[in-house]
Amino acid sequence: MLAALRLVVAESELVAIVNTGDDLELHGLSISPDLDTITYTLAGAVNPATGWGLVGETFSALDGFSRYGMATWFALGDRDLATHLFRTARLREGATLSQVTAEIATAWALQTRLLPMSDSPVRTRVRLSSGEEIDFQEYFVKLHHDVAVSGVRFDGAEQAAPAPGVLEALEEAEVIVVAPSNPIVSIAPILAVPGIKEALVARRDRVVAVSGIIGGHALKGPADRLLVELGSEPSALGVARRLESVVGAFVIDEVDAALKEPIAELGLRTAVCDTIMRDESVSAKLARTVLSIGAGNGDA
């Protein structure tokens, strides 16, 4: 979504508030997958085949991990390791995650400001139907999200504060875009940090979400399955219902045009357009639609 937005807005005018509930500690390293994926993507360095990690990456260290019986289910690339080593060393020196994130963004010459949702650790914990509770990355990567889930909680969220700049950005933004991400495990952890949800509610008229569910399915990831497991309809309407308290506008895909009315009945301005960002033309059009309806313009 950020890549789409910067087709129509100067990169330096964008601020990204990023989920850190996915963060993990592995092999002694502090890993922030969502921050890194956004950094690499905006830098044009992401592996386009996977959507994560670096293009042309090598995985020699991972071979070494096997030798020592270290976990290899989280595929750390060699150049990517430098990012984690840098972050880990800086955090140990006393830097905040915000500071390190800014330093990494600078190292990649990003114009867009990246803000972790909080400098305090928040960890998304997934309760399985078996009763076991596991870390998000275990659920997502190790188990390929191929298990039944009975609940999700955000460990540490209650004690966390928004990172410096987060509330200010939400107060000052012309439009606040909730990306077409998983509402349960990617959007909800951000909203769980005290103050952020309230900041969105306060500016609800300028908040616009894009549905990550298209035709009843997530483009990738387990959002559709999780919605069903946690009692929501696996549709753009189900997503809208989860977000209605914080968003004033909602953008859905053309295949979901029939859901425009039910979503409008929730009190949301709605726009229908192609939301599958397969090329720059579609992406730019979506970005313009999002910004237009988010800025308070009527249905489209």
Next chain:
Amino acid sequence: MLAALRLVVAESELVAIVNTGDDLELHGLSISPDLDTITYTLAGAVNPATGWGLVGETFSALDGFSRYGMATWFALGDRDLATHLFRTARLREGATLSQVTAEIATAWALQTRLLPMSDSPVRTRVRLSSGEEIDFQEYFVKLHHDVAVSGVRFDGAEQAAPAPGVLEALEEAEVIVVAPSNPIVSIAPILAVPGIKEALVARRDRVVAVSGIIGGHALKGPADRLLVELGSEPSALGVARRLESVVGAFVIDEVDAALKEPIAELGLRTAVCDTIMRDESVSAKLARTVLSIGAGNGDA
């Protein structure tokens, strides 16, 4: 030297007591270059062109380090990083360096026992003629040992104890071999750990050293230069004088045959043979000579 000895002795009968004064912390990693070089060498995995690091290694992470302004003068390979990450994580979990060293040796299927000289940190510090004091690896790698040295000390040595098994190995060994390593920065730190020097003195008759200085020069490294700078003759005799209190026998190269007499006058049994281990035949012959004279046999 270990590789030579195992040509004539079962690997499982060898115990290596290894210098850890060269250890360093870099990028938050606990790095033990001497232990690793020995591990990789005995595993047949060392890069033969450099004598350190892994053969066929990649250096992608190092590219990443540059991006973040991290030091790159110590070339950490990608597979090698796995070793450092494993060691660092295990040490943080509370394992001792001995334990981690054994685990790494097992991972590489080594038959030879590797013992760090101590589980406590000892750091070789090099005082330059400028008055500045720096870490060993800064001297050795970063500055390519191309600076004048006025002194060397082993920070932490006085408080250190020999690692478990070190004194027992020295008590039980049929022969104790002091490798043809740098007497000032590789042998001396081991002897600086309280108890180790005394253990050698107690078994002096079974201790044999091989001169690392041949024809007045070190085969590699700064041993010759350091000997001069710190007041010794840069010769096998100079090395023998530095070690005479702990060794009963001394092996020198054929080019240094003229030094046999002066060394014998120090009270050392002496053997002269080819000490440049260019192939297995020469290496095996040297190993047999070392073990024979070390075991108490007369001059050769």
